[in-house]
Amino acid sequence: MKDFISIHDLSAGEVEEILNLAADLKTKQKRGEKHEYLWAKSMAMIFEKPSTRTRVSFEIGMWQLGGLAINLDQEAIGLGSRESIGDVARTLSRFADAILIRTFSHQKVIELAQNASVPVINALSDLLHPCQALSDVFTIREKKGKNLRSLKMAYIGDGNNVCHSLMFAAAKVGINLTVATPKGYEPKGEIVLRALEDARHAGIEIAILNDPVVAARGADVIYTDVWASMGQEKEKTRRAKTFLPYQVNAELAQLANPNYIFMHCLPAHRGDEVTDTIIDSPNSVVFDQAENRLHVQKAILVKLLKG
Ligand code: CP
Ligand code: NVA
Numbered sequence: 058m059k060d061f062i063s064i065h066d067l068s069a070g071e072v073e074e075i076l077n078l079a080a081d082l083k084t085k086q087k088r089g090e091k092h093e094y095l096w097a098k099s100m101a102m103i104f105e106k107p108s109t110r111t112r113v114s115f116e117i118g119m120w121q122l123g124g125l126a127i128n129l130d131q132e133a134i135g136l137g138s139r140e141s142i143g144d145v146a147r148t149l150s151r152f153a154d155a156i157l158i159r160t161f162s163h164q165k166v167i168e169l170a171q172n173a174s175v176p177v178i179n180a181l182s183d184l185l186h187p188c189q190a191l192s193d194v195f196t197i198r199e200k201k202g203k204n205l206r207s208l209k210m211a212y213i214g215d216g217n218n219v220c221h222s223l224m225f226a227a228a229k230v231g232i233n234l235t236v237a238t239p240k241g242y243e244p245k246g247e248i249v250l251r252a253l254e255d256a257r258h259a260g261i262e263i264a265i266l267n268d269p270v271v272a273a274r275g276a277d278v279i280y281t282d283v284w285a286s287m288g289q290e291k292e293k294t295r296r297a298k299t300f301l302p303y304q305v306n307a308e309l310a311q312l313a314n315p316n317y318i319f320m321h322c323l324p325a326h327r328g329d330e331v332t333d334t335i336i337d338s339p340n341s342v343v344f345d346q347a348e349n350r351l352h353v354q355k356a357i358l359v360k361l362l363k364g
Contacts, residue, residue, distance in 0.1 A: 058071055058361065060170045061177075061361060064185075064191060064222055065252075073230075076230075082356055083352040095362055097124065099154050099155075101129055101149045103157065104128065110350050115354055119355075144172075146172035150173045154175055158179065161182065176361040186221075187226075190222035196346045197320075198230070210227060212235070212236045213269045213281050214300065214303050215296075216243045225248075225251070229255065233261050234263045236265045239303060242300075244265065274313075281320075281321055281331055282321065282330065283329070284297060306335060307332070318341075321346070323347055
């Protein structure tokens with residue numbers, strides 16, 4: 058595994074290894090035990106979109122592992138404008154042991170990785186958000202135990218980057234997933250095809266439909282994300298109307314199993330995709346979910362840089 062770009066590229070064994078390592082790193086960090094597995098290693102981070110969780114957890118995570126992560130000023134670096142993506146990749150590979158990128162076009166991530174001699178981490182593209190989804194299945198395992206096959210997970214909302222990576226992650230760890238989106242906002246066909254193939258191998262079911270009620274009924278996990286992702290701000294008003302029946306509120310959530318967990322990658326637009334009643338309820342695990350980004354990403358870094 059040279060890069061971390063899509064969960065689809067990982068074997069189920071590699072996913073398991075990262076999740077177990079994350080659990081170990083979490084225990085060590087909680088006990089205050091040193092775990093400087095990446096002493097003197099470094100990472101260059103390019104953020105072409107805003108970030109709180111991803112940036113802070115990678116920066117602090119790298120520091121806890123004994124290394125250094127630096128955030129590059131994207132205006133100054135001018136990826137693809139001041140300098141070609143290939144030349145940036147080749148240059149950063151001479152200084153840093155890993156490169157992280159959050160950007161719009163997924164192709165940019167691929168091009169960076171093709172030209173870098175060090176591992177490249179996808180910290181969100183318009184197509185995928187693998188760091189999020191891997192950490193989310195870690196959270197589900199923590200909350201629901203390792204017998205994931207008996208679980209029913211519902212993703213309700215936009216068939217976006219988070220949804221795509223969750224489909225891949227669910228297939229790798231064996232969680233049955235139902236995705237409910239409005240018509241025209243389903244996950245991308247090419248991603249669905251690959252995820253369904255992975256699901257078939259794993260012997261689990263991924264269903265794509267348009268009815269949020271069917272998805273929520275009997276769910277053990279309800280997951281949602283914003284209706285308009287970063288870069289889609291102009292569509293916000295139109296989407297708000299279309300997505301209203303997909304709001305995770307008390308009425309929808311009462312269809313789930315009583316001990317269901319509510320998940321959201323955050324940032325949340327309270328009152329749109331989720332009401333305060335749900336996100337602030339005892340069923341909500343969104344801040345544990347946010348914290349686990351730190352532990353799982355540290356495991357990804359160790360796996361990439363130490364093998
Ligand atoms: N969930 C997530 O990736 O959060 P940020 O956009 O704040 O990094
Ligand atoms: N789908 C959201 C996720 C943010 C973490 C976006 O791309 O804006």
